[in-house]
Amino acid sequence: MRAACWRAMTSERARGRRCWFVAPANLLASGIARLPQPWLLSLGSVATWLLWPLLAKRRRHAATNLSLCFPALDERARMRLLRDTVRATVTGVFELIRGWYAPARVLRGLADVQGLEHVRAAQAQGRGILLFGGHIPHSELCARLLGEALGERVSIVARRNNDPCIERWMDSARRRVFADVIAKKDVRGLLRTLSRGGIVAYSADQDFNYQNAFVPFFGVPAATLTATPDLARRGNAVVLPFWFHRDADGRYQLRVEPTWSGWPSGDPAQDAARYMAELETVVRQHPEQYLWVHRRFKTRPPGEPELYR
Template identity: 85%
Template sequence: MAAEPAAHEGCWFSAPAVAIATAVARLPQSWLLALGGIATWLLWPLLAKRRRHARTNLALCFPELDERVRGRLLRDTVRATVTGAFELVRGWYAPAHALRGAADVEGLEHVRAVLAQGRGILLLGGHIPSSELCARLLGEALDERVSIVARRNNNPCIERLMDSARRRVFADVIGKKDVRGLLRTLSRGGIVAYSADQDFNYQNAFVPFFGIPAATLTATPDLARRSNAAVLPFWFHRDASGRYRLRVEPTWDGWPSGDPAQDAARYMAELEAVVRRHPEQYLWVHRRFKTRPPGEPDLYR
């Protein structure tokens, strides 16, 4: 809590934003989800660019669906993305007692077994709108705070506000490109929620994701090796009743293989299988296929 005054300094909107966020974070789950639906309707015209990206991604990844079904999936994924902003607020500002019983968690034994060895854990997941809330929920279930990797905001006021909020509930907040910070946290035996499924134009390999060559980071196994950390897949979704389902799996058999491209392909294949179960809850508004293999055209014209 001590970091909050610095977060407000020079940013006129920070104090009212925190007050509103604190109130939203305490809403009953059904109200929060309804608020996400209302916000989606209000923001729909302003999200034209994001909707266009999502429409392109869904057409590429689900060519077997007809236009009507894909249109419904587009509406659902935009709603899940907007609702994710409220889930983010809940993850940052909800008191622990308000989150009690909100999630069913499987696989805690895999986490505890690695921690008992004195090793850090890289929780390898995907870009799902509820990711920070689910990282918080996992920490609550473990009774141990999780660290996260987050992209810094370009606006200094917003960045201070978000960083202050995150540090309320996470053990550490590591910048997306702060490799040293990530290795330091893992080497100390920390648990870090990490996703490497967005478009990468460096240290990448083009591997299939829904049958489309996707530029994917290949450095994950090396990060684990350098920090002596275990890589445990971490999957989650929100079910129809509004409850969160979290699952930590043991490291995949034969992973890492020693071939970075092959390991990246395995990661994408596992993620694809998870996304297909709840496709509306993936971050399709991101240009996942922005970086193309040499000679291939831009898919987002």
């Protein structure tokens, strides 16, 4: 109900404005989504070069995060990692468009997928599935790729855009390819989808200033959501780690793992710490592909200074 009300309100606000860009945006996005993978990655590199001056604030956030999380790197190595992560983030916009607009035939053969048996086993029990991942620029594309491999659509949790025209365009695009689009704070919508046996791609690794615990992420105390085990319990869902990355040749590697042994433990802070430790292990393998432009350490423990400027 809450999601339906939001969509109705957004549509009403958008109708009050001339959302002139929607039709040309759909046309352009459809063309980008059909590009050969090497062309799309090259487009990301060119766009990064063009947009570099405009991304100064995001680059500062990323530079702060990389300095905190990779203190052993020298200045040259850290600058190279910063360039790579900005390029991965910008390229992620085009990968997002591919995930929304590409026909199934364009996506065929783009990904190697492991662990589908864990999804099937949970489905055989009649339970929902919470795919527990992290904020990687190509997250939604990989959720789409997983759905293609499964032969059914998955649902995603997404943050709403404050601009009604942009939100209407993004929501419409997402609903073309996902079973449901659940707002970040729409707990009822999430539980409803899980209770129906739905598959939901979900991440809890951004900064949370509520229901949180400060747990280590790359050795830095990070405000992390502690509610995930309770959400899974209330939705009768199985939590399956879902990891992915893009290889140098442009192929995507997707991996669904079984639930971590001993998780949940009954201690919310300990469970959040386990999540961050598992995510850190994955991120270290391809550090440039994590969303470092986000202010991951914005909320600080009492008495600690602000880290971003």
